[in-house]
Amino acid sequence: MATTDESASDFSTRVTQQLVGGIAGMGVAIGMETGLFEMMIAMGESKKTSQEIADLANMKERYVREWLGCMAAANIVNFDPTEGTFWLPSHRSNIMDLKALAMTAPVLQGGFFQVADCFRKDGPRGVAYGKYPKFDELMAMTQGVFFQDHLIQEFIPSMPHLHQQLQNGIVVLDIGCCEGVSTTTMAKEFPKSHFHGLDLSQPALATARDTASAMGLSNVEFVHADISLMPPDWTDKFDYLFMNFVLHDLAYTAKALQDMYRVLKPGGTLSVVETTAHGKLKDNLAVPDRDSVVVDYMYSLMNCMPTSLYHEGGAGLGSMWGRENVRVALEEAEFQVISMTDVPSESGLHFMCQKATNA
Template sequence: MADSGKQAGDDSKQEFSSRMMDVALSGLKCVAIAMGKETGLFDVMIATETPKTSQEIADAGNLKERYVREWLGAMVTAKIVNYDPSTETYWIPKSHHSITQFTGLAMCTPSLSTAFFDVADSFRKDGPSGVPYSKYSKFDDLMDGMHGPLFKNELAEFTASMPDVQKKLESGIKVLDIGCGPGASTLEFAKHFPKSTIYGLDLSESGIKNAQEVAKASGLTNTVFRCQDVSSLPSDWTSQFDYAFAHMVIHDLADPTRVLKEILRLLTPGGALSVLDPNAHSKLEDNISEENEHASMLYTISMMNCIPACLSQNEGKGAALGAALGREKATLLLEGAGYHVKSITTALGGSLHYLCFKS
């Protein structure tokens, strides 16, 4: 048997019990952290320069004090918020202001759980084939919260890693953003490269509407947003795009090969495609290691959303590749669709970047 890292039975009963208690408690803490994000409490407290009472914090956020006080209790005991019992005041120390970097991920727990029982029904042989995206409350907000900061903070570094593509973006080209959701990636590309026209495509009507509103409010005139099935793209778009971008999309597609071939058709000769997908291997045994602790998160998110959402399409016949598609299968998929995979590197929050070209 290959050495696959530490296995489930390698710890003692006591160690296992302690670890499971930590897991369960962390899950509950995530719910409280997510509540701080959803209600704006973290923003209120970070903006406050001096310690405040629960009533003052509640008033600043236009919230009910009793709820706020209980949330503060959760945050104090989780060692995120500080508390002075002599004055009954609370504050977030500056060293903890980075909590906002993790709230997007914490939102996964409540957002994905809106479809928890639907997913459980889909497990059963006589249950539905999957769960449509409409069952996931505020899913667009979740994606925006998780991925938006990456595009805002790391897009410049990302495009700089592709000098030839970056030069084209600066000179002005047509760009295809596949599965743009609420438009965070499209909007950032448009801001960074005003001479290029960025087309953002997604099946989510609410996501596209939100993106259009933000673009208008931001004064961006070089974006085009369309609610579009990416498995069947317009015939008159053939050979019209020099660059395409697909962030956390390919593993969710019901028919990824068809979509990849459609994108290939739209690219100009020598055009490039950036596929960004979770950093994982295709075989479970290769994901069992101390260096890949996020693998459990990938499989869980995949179980709760990627697989059921994919299988809700095409009468349950979707590819259901899952978030842990992995570099090995992803490479074969891209090459099989007709691309030359030039490089595989890490980018945008540690995801894998497959830089591909049309032969």
């Protein structure tokens, strides 16, 4: 609705709906985090009281009852007032597909008051990454569908030369691998290649190592290191570098790109996936899906930007720094940007780059 067509009452109603939706979303997230939704899906459409549901879930009835009240009021769970019973209609059993989106607000909330303090001129520079509990898990959920259903099925085959190299056997670095979903997915598909996953989060790397061990993978290893200070003996080591929604988070982006250039072999390939955002707000507001723009700006404000600025001299680029600026940064680091293509399954933009053979 255009501003000129909107009354004060219209505005208040619209924003109230958004705010109430956000509060209801916290209830949805609680149902996912506790496992209540999964249990109610398993119940089918059998109607049960709050006590029966609590007993099945091995939970306290008083908490379950209050949650059910919220979910019934939000028209997510159905309620029979005559029998005092609740159930989740079968057509709503796909609610778990929305888990990554539902968990976004609670996870970002971890740094809420610290980010608010950063606005003050005399406030802190930024917020420590550790202020966001379960952020690694959120990233694994958010990007997991792409890694499991599209990375080796569509993304890598879109680069035929690299695809053949991976089948023959090369050395790969997954930069900012988080819990290693992307690394282990590629390692399983290409057993002749060797994969290194690099991240700064020790808990995420521990999960990645456990996953690789459970999968019986012998061609993957995980390294705790700063992207801008990778091991000296990695110079010209890797044939392929993969980085998915990480570049904008870095405190020292230019330095990291220089080190990425150093560790990539001459003639090697670099894949950088970033948001589809432009550098100018007017271009971002022109897209038909305004909801995704809202989410991306909030991710940027609440996590990407403050965790970068937390470090002295941090760039604080944020996830909305823009495709135009991404390309400039890559070219300034002497990478040749071969192509920029959409990644529809992840709402991202793939910058495929190469390091000159004579570098």
